[in-house]
Each structure stands twice: as structure tokens, then as C-alpha cells.
Amino acid sequence: MTETYLYVARRLDGTRSSGVLRAESWQTAANELMERRLTLLFLDRHRSVRSLLRPSERFRAVHEKSRRSFYRALGTLLTAGCSFSRSLDICIARADSPALADALHSILACVRMGRTLSDAFEGMPRDFPASDVAFIRAGEKMGSVDATLLRLAEALEKKGDLRERIVAAIAYPAWVFITSVSIMAILAATTLPSVVSLLKELGAPPSGLLAFSILVANRLEHPSAWAWLASIALLGIVGIAAVRYRPRVVKLREAALLRIPILGNIVADRFGGEFFSTTGELLGAGVGVIEAIALGAAATQNQTFIATAETWLSRIKGGETWSSSMVEGPFVDRFTKTMIELGEESGALPRLLGAIGAQRLAEAGNRLRLLTSFVEPAALLLVGSLVAIFVSGVLIPIYNAIGGIR
Numbered sequence: 001m002t003e004t005y006l007y008v009a010r011r012l013d014g015t016r017s018s019g020v021l022r023a024e025s026w027q028t029a030a031n032e033l034m035e036r037r038l039t040l041l042f043l044d045r046h047r048s049v050r051s052l053l054r055p056s057e058r059f060r061a062v063h064e065k066s067r068r069s070f071y072r073a074l075g076t077l078l079t080a081g082c083s084f085s086r087s088l089d090i091c092i093a094r095a096d097s098p099a100l101a102d103a104l105h106s107i108l109a110c111v112r113m114g115r116t117l118s119d120a121f122e123g124m125p126r127d128f129p130a131s132d133v134a135f136i137r138a139g140e141k142m143g144s145v146d147a148t149l150l151r152l153a154e155a156l157e158k159k160g161d162l163r164e165r166i167v168a169a170i171a172y173p174a175w176v177f178i179t180s181v182s183i184m185a186i187l188a189a190t191t192l193p194s195v196v197s198l199l200k201e202l203g204a205p206p207s208g209l210l211a212f213s214i215l216v217a218n219r220l221e222h223p224s225a226w227a228w229l230a231s232i233a234l235l236g237i238v239g240i241a242a243v244r245y246r247p248r249v250v251k252l253r254e255a256a257l258l259r260i261p262i263l264g265n266i267v268a269d270r271f272g273g274e275f276f277s278t279t280g281e282l283l284g285a286g287v288g289v290i291e292a293i294a295l296g297a298a299a300t301q302n303q304t305f306i307a308t309a310e311t312w313l314s315r316i317k318g319g320e321t322w323s324s325s326m327v328e329g330p331f332v333d334r335f336t337k338t339m340i341e342l343g344e345e346s347g348a349l350p351r352l353l354g355a356i357g358a359q360r361l362a363e364a365g366n367r368l369r370l371l372t373s374f375v376e377p378a379a380l381l382l383v384g385s386l387v388a389i390f391v392s393g394v395l396i397p398i399y400n401a402i403g404g405i406r
Contacts, residue, residue, distance in 0.1 A: 006019075006020055007021065007033060007040065009038035009040050012037055031113065034113050040105065063099075066097050070104070071152050071156070075147070075148075075152075085108065085111065085112065092108065099127070103127045103128075106124065107120040107121070117145065118137035130298060131296065131298065131299040132152060134287050148285060151281060152281075158277060158358075176380065180387075181383070247303060254267075258304070265363075269360045272331045273356075273359075273363075273364060274300050274361075275299070275305060275309075277361070278299050279293055279295075280352075280357060284350035284351075289349075290313060305331055321344055340352070340356070
């Protein structure tokens with residue numbers, strides 16, 4: 001019995017293809033798409049409103065946390081002796097996101113057609129980055145895909161740990177500041193009318209911060225003011241979204257972050273730690289030095305670091321060693337350069353790169369704790385200062401008015 005299937009796939013040139021086909025089963029439909037040399041992104045046999053809306057959800061890339069969980073689960077199942085197809089079936093059943101489940105369906109269809117796991121991953125660059133593909137391809141060459149997947153999951157955990165700590169450290173002072181400012185705004189909106197009427201009765205004109213607050217409140221009473229504010233906010237959001245990912249804007253933003261005291265060191269240590277850890281893992285998996293450096297830099301997704309790595313690669317291809325091609329800067333200090341030089345001399349470069357990455361990430365964590373210890377009291381001090389300024393701006397005019405009456 002044939003059924004109708006709705007599909008979304010990617011051609012070899014990277015463009016998308018979508019349409020409807022009839023097949024006896026999901027697997028038959030997937031095989032037909034593979035024979036057309038299409039990489040499957042979405043396949044649903046129910047051509048309903050729900051199935052028509054679902055492809056837009058699948059255009060989102062698989063989250064790094066989902067990939068990490070998948071690598072660990074697949075590596076554990078393969079180590080336990082489970083067959084490849086059965087392991088992928090189990091991973092599909094326990095997938096924690098629809099995007100991951102659809103990606104695994106595509107991978108399973110590729111594997112059943114005789115393609116390797118790395119080839120299947122390579123057809124989905126948005127879901128599985130090139131550094132992950134290189135890891136798995138090296139594991140396939142050495143015959144240890146299960147151990148490689150576990151090492152890849154561990155490497156992603158190390159990279160994600162610092163990122164989560166940064167978000168957690170910034171979240172608390174940010175929420176304190178936003179909540180305090182919101183409370184002050186509510187208090188100002190509810191108390192200003194009473195204060196204004198009291199000053200009118202006392203015959204004391206408002207001045208300073210109070211006068212400015214009253215002027216702003218009066219302006220906001222008109223609908224045209226809100227229309228202007230909404231238009232400005234909309235234009236700002238559209239403008240930021242339009243230029244946010246422009247290469248020149250990205251480089252300027254990254255360069256500015258690197259120049260900020262303490263925060264710049266945290267950014268440099270974080271990306272440097274991720275790069276050296278990933279590169280060490282790739283070298284340990286059997287990937288060549290040039291390819292490992294290129295993939296490790298691409299995995300950082302930092303344009304400034306990628307440009308620095310491209311300089312290293314051009315000099316290495318010219319016959320220099322990696323350590324001699326390095327120039328000290330935000331991402332490379334004297335210790336890092338010396339360790340890489342020792343690794344090249346002793347042949348223990350993968351292990352030393354892993355040590356460099358661990359040390360840089362640990363330094364980033366230490367600096368983050370130092371920054372957090374300053375940010376939290378600074379946020380409280382700022383909120384207290386705003387409260388003091390607001391209260392003084394309200395009380396001083398009232399006090400002067402009462403003194404004038406006496």
C-alpha cells in the first residue's frame with residue numbers, strides 16, 4: 001500500500017529541495033531520495049497542516065547539548081556490542097529534540113545504503129560541524145568509532161562547561177539590575193502624580209531629576225510618543241539583525257571584547273582553550289596538523305581567531321614549524337608557545353595541547369570568578385545609587401518647599 005510523503009532535502013550544491021512523493025514505507029521513500037543524491041532533512045507521511053508546518057522547525061540546527069548526548073549514547077551502545085543500526089534506532093527513540101530525531105533518521109538511511117557515518121554527517125554541515133566529522137572519520141580509519149564518539153562527547157562537555165558558567169555568572173547580577181530598575185519605574189509611575197500635586201499645593205516648582213522625570217512622564221502620556229518609541233525600537237532591532245553577522249561588524253565586536261580588561265582575557269582564554277583542546281583531540285585521533293589546526297579554529301567560531309590560525313597555516317605551509325609561526329598576542333602567550341615547541345620536539349604535541357587547553361579554560365574560570373565577585377556588588381551599588389538619586393530628587397524639593405513656608 002503506497003502512501004504520500006512530504007520531504008525536505010539538500011542537494012549536492014547546498015540548495016534545498018522539497019516536494020511530495022509516493023512510496024510503500026518511510027524507508028523506501030528515504031532510499032529513493034538518497035538515490036537522487038539528496039540529503040534528507042525532513043520526511044513525513046501525513047500531508048496535513050501539522051506536517052506542512054513542521055519543516056520550518058527542522059531548519060534549526062541540532063543544538064550542541066543534543067549532539068553531545070547523542071555521541072555519548074551512541075558510543076556507549078557500540079562499546080556494549082550493539083549493532084550500528086540498532087544503536088541508531090535507540091538513539092532516535094530517545095532523541096531529546098525533533099531536529100535531532102530527523103537528523104538521525106537521515107543518518108540511519110545513509111548508513112543502511114552503505115555510506116559511512118562520517119559521510120552521513122558531512123552531508124549535514126549545519127547539524128554536525130566539520131570538526132566532529134574529522135573526529136569520526138579518524139576513528140573509522142583506526143577502527144575505534146565507539147571510543148572516538150566518547151572522546152568527542154567529553155571534549156564537547158569541557159567546552160560547554162565554561163560557557164554555562166559564564167551565563168550563570170552573568171545571569172544573577174543582570175536579573176538583580178533589571179528587577180530593581182523595573183521596581184523603581186513602577187514606583188515612579190505610581191508616586192509622581194501625588195508628588196506633583198503636593199508641590200503644586202506647596203507652590204514649589206519641581207527641579208533637577210524630579211523635573212526631568214515629570215517631563216518624561218508627561219511625554220509618555222501621549223500615544224504619539226509610544227508610536228515613536230516603538231518605531232525606533234523596531235528600526236534598532238532590524239538594524240542590529242541586519243549587521244550582526246556581517247564579517248566586518250563581527251571582527252569589530254570581537255576586537256572590542258578583547259580590549260576590555262579582565263573580560264578580554266576571559267574571552268581569549270575561552271577560545272584559546274577550546275581551540276587547543278579540540279586540536280589536541282584531533283591530533284590524537286590521527287588527523288594531520290594542518291587539518292587539525294583549520295578544524296580547531298573553525299570550531300571556535302571566532303573570526304579573529306580564525307584569521308590568526310590562517311596566518312599560522314600559511315607560514316606552516318611555507319616550511320616553518322607551528323611554534324615559530326606563532327606571534328604572542330591575546331590568544332598565544334609565552335607559556336603556550338613554549339609548550340607547543342616542546343611538543344613538536346618530543347612528539348607529545350597532542351597531550352601537551354590538551355594540557356594547554358585545560359589550563360586556558362581553568363584560567364578563564366578563575367578570571368570569571370574574579371569578575372563575578374566585582375560585578376555583583378557593583379550591580380547592587382549601582383541600584384542603590386539610582387534609588388538614592390530618585391529619593392533625593394523627590395524629597396529635596398518637598399523639604400525646600402516646606403522650609404519656604406516656615
